[in-house]
Amino acid sequence: MKIPHAFRALKDRLKDCRARVAEASAPPAQPASGTANERKAHPSLVRRAARLSAGLVALFLVFSSAVLFAVSYHEAAEHQDDVLEETAGILARTNVVFRETPPAFEVLYMDDDDFEERYLLDDSDPRAGVAQGDEILVNTLHKSGRALRLRPAYDIPGGHSTVEIGGERWRILLLGLKNGHRVAVAQKTDDVWEEALNDALSSAIPILLFTGLLGLTLGWVLKRMTAPVRSLRETLAAKTGEDLAPVVDEAIPSEIQPLVDAVNGLLSRVGELREREARFVADAAHELRSPLAALSLQAERLSKEQLSPAARERVDNLRRVIDRAVRQVNQLLVLKRAQASATGAASAASGAASADAAAAPAADIAAAIGRAVEDVWPDIERKRLEFEVEGLDDDASDDDRLLPISEDDLFTILRNLLENAARYTPEGGAIRLRCELGRKRITVRDTGPGIASEERGRVFDPFYRVLGTGVTGTGLGLAIVKTLAEKYGWRVTLADAAPTAAPGAKGLAVTIEPCED
Structure with missing residues (x-):
C-alpha cells in the first residue's frame, strides 16, 4: 500500500523538476526591432x-567666404585706385608735354616726385577740384574708354x-595741373565688385575642394574609429544562449572597455x-533514480504475486508509468549533459582554446549507426x-566516413532520431x-x-509534445538532438x-548536416 503514495510523491517531484527545467531552457525573448522612437531615444554618436x-x-x-570677399574687395578697390593714378x-604728362612750347618731352621720363612737385597742384587746392555747376570731361576706363561730360551738383x-x-556710381580721380588744366579719370564701382567676387571665388574653390576632401577623410576616420564598436556588436549578436564566454578583443578602445568588462561580468x-x-537538475535527476529504481523493483516483485485481474492491470499500468518516469529522468540527464558540453564547446571556441579542445573529434558513421540500431531494434521488431x-x-x-563529432554524441543523436521514428x-x-x-x-x-x-x-523546446498523436514520450528527444x-x-x-x-500520413524527415559558411 506504500507504493501508490510514494509514486504520487515522486510524480509531484518530477512535475516540479519539469517546470524548473522548462523555465531554465526557455529561449530568451528577442528584443523588438528598433522603432523610430527607440532610435530617437538612442542617437548615433557617429551621426551626431x-x-x-x-x-x-x-x-x-x-x-571664410565673408573674409575672402572683404579682403578681395579691399584689394580690388586699391587696385582700381592704382590704375586710376x-x-x-600718363594723361597729365601727355598734357604737359603738348601744352609746353616747345614740347617738353623730358616730362615723359621725369621722376614721379619731381613731376608732381613741378607740374601738379596739391589735392587740397581748390583749383584741383570741380566746383558745382562746372563742366568737366572725364576719361573712363570702361569698355571703349569713351569720355563723359560731368556737371556736378x-x-x-x-x-x-x-x-x-548717368545714374551709375563711378570712382573718379581729379588731378589739377599748374598750367590751369585738369585731368579726370573714372571707372565704375561695379567693376570693383565684379573683380572682388571673381577673386573670392577663385580663392574659395580650393577651400571648397579641400573641405570636401576633409569631409571624406573625416567620414573614413569615424568609420575606422567605430570599427571596434561594430565588431563588438557583431560578436555579442552572434552569441547564443550556450555561449557565455567573455568577450576579449585587443582592438576595443579604452573608453569602451569598461562597458565590455560589465558585459563580461554579466555573462x-x-x-x-x-x-x-544545471547542477540542480542533474542532482534532482540523480536523486530521482534511487526511488524510481526502488519503485520499479517493488512493482516487479508485486507483479509476481497472486493478484486479481484488476489488481494486475493496475500493477502493469504502474510499471509502465515507472518505466516512463525512468526514461524521462535518463533523457533529462542526457539533455543537461548535452547543454553543459555545448556551453563548454562554445566557450572554448570564443576564448583561447586548449590543445585538447583544438583537436577535432571524429566519429565513424557506420559504427554509430550500428550502436543506435542495436538499442532501438527491439522496438522495431516489436x-x-x-x-x-x-x-x-x-x-x-x-575520411568521408568520419564526421567531426564525438562518437558518443553522434550515437546519442541517431538513437533519439531512431527512437522517435520507431x-x-x-x-x-x-x-x-x-x-x-x-x-x-x-x-x-x-x-x-x-x-x-x-x-x-x-x-x-524541452518537454513540448505534439498533441493528438496518442503516443507517450518525454518531449526531450529533439531538444537533445538540436x-x-x-x-x-x-x-x-x-x-x-x-x-x-494525406494529412496525418505525411511522415517526417529529419536531416542533420553542417551549416553552410
Missing part, C-alpha cells in the same frame, strides 16, 4: 559627430572721389546561474517495422536512414503522422517524408 562636423564646416565656409599720370575736391554719372554571472541550475540504411555501401573514402511510426510502417557521406548529411525518414509546419519550431548538433555547428531541419500524402 557628422552633423556637428558638417555644421562647423558650414560655419567655417561662411566665415597710373592712367591719370556739388563741389568735387581733387584726388579720389565717388560720384554718380559570468549568467554562466554561474545556469551552472547552478512493431514489425521495415528498416533500411542507405548510402553506407557507396564508394567513399575513409515510436511514432505505426505498426508495419517503414523507417529509412540515408547517409550522404560526401556532404556529411544524415536523414531519418518514417511513415508516421509527421509534424505540422506550424509546430516544427516548437518541437525542439543541442548536440548546434554544439558542432550543425543544423537540424524537419520536412515531410511524403509531401503528397
Whole structure:
C-alpha cells in the first residue's frame, strides 16, 4: 500500500523538476526591432559627430567666404585706385608735354616726385577740384574708354572721389595741373565688385575642394574609429544562449572597455546561474533514480504475486508509468549533459582554446549507426517495422566516413532520431536512414503522422509534445538532438517524408548536416 503514495510523491517531484527545467531552457525573448522612437531615444554618436562636423564646416565656409570677399574687395578697390593714378599720370604728362612750347618731352621720363612737385597742384587746392555747376570731361576706363561730360551738383575736391554719372556710381580721380588744366579719370564701382567676387571665388574653390576632401577623410576616420564598436556588436549578436564566454578583443578602445568588462561580468554571472541550475537538475535527476529504481523493483516483485485481474492491470499500468518516469529522468540527464558540453564547446571556441579542445573529434558513421540500431531494434521488431540504411555501401573514402563529432554524441543523436521514428511510426510502417557521406548529411525518414509546419519550431523546446498523436514520450528527444548538433555547428531541419500524402500520413524527415559558411 506504500507504493501508490510514494509514486504520487515522486510524480509531484518530477512535475516540479519539469517546470524548473522548462523555465531554465526557455529561449530568451528577442528584443523588438528598433522603432523610430527607440532610435530617437538612442542617437548615433557617429551621426551626431557628422552633423556637428558638417555644421562647423558650414560655419567655417561662411566665415571664410565673408573674409575672402572683404579682403578681395579691399584689394580690388586699391587696385582700381592704382590704375586710376597710373592712367591719370600718363594723361597729365601727355598734357604737359603738348601744352609746353616747345614740347617738353623730358616730362615723359621725369621722376614721379619731381613731376608732381613741378607740374601738379596739391589735392587740397581748390583749383584741383570741380566746383558745382562746372563742366568737366572725364576719361573712363570702361569698355571703349569713351569720355563723359560731368556737371556736378556739388563741389568735387581733387584726388579720389565717388560720384554718380548717368545714374551709375563711378570712382573718379581729379588731378589739377599748374598750367590751369585738369585731368579726370573714372571707372565704375561695379567693376570693383565684379573683380572682388571673381577673386573670392577663385580663392574659395580650393577651400571648397579641400573641405570636401576633409569631409571624406573625416567620414573614413569615424568609420575606422567605430570599427571596434561594430565588431563588438557583431560578436555579442552572434552569441547564443550556450555561449557565455567573455568577450576579449585587443582592438576595443579604452573608453569602451569598461562597458565590455560589465558585459563580461554579466555573462559570468549568467554562466554561474545556469551552472547552478544545471547542477540542480542533474542532482534532482540523480536523486530521482534511487526511488524510481526502488519503485520499479517493488512493482516487479508485486507483479509476481497472486493478484486479481484488476489488481494486475493496475500493477502493469504502474510499471509502465515507472518505466516512463525512468526514461524521462535518463533523457533529462542526457539533455543537461548535452547543454553543459555545448556551453563548454562554445566557450572554448570564443576564448583561447586548449590543445585538447583544438583537436577535432571524429566519429565513424557506420559504427554509430550500428550502436543506435542495436538499442532501438527491439522496438522495431516489436512493431514489425521495415528498416533500411542507405548510402553506407557507396564508394567513399575513409575520411568521408568520419564526421567531426564525438562518437558518443553522434550515437546519442541517431538513437533519439531512431527512437522517435520507431515510436511514432505505426505498426508495419517503414523507417529509412540515408547517409550522404560526401556532404556529411544524415536523414531519418518514417511513415508516421509527421509534424505540422506550424509546430516544427516548437518541437525542439524541452518537454513540448505534439498533441493528438496518442503516443507517450518525454518531449526531450529533439531538444537533445538540436543541442548536440548546434554544439558542432550543425543544423537540424524537419520536412515531410511524403509531401503528397494525406494529412496525418505525411511522415517526417529529419536531416542533420553542417551549416553552410
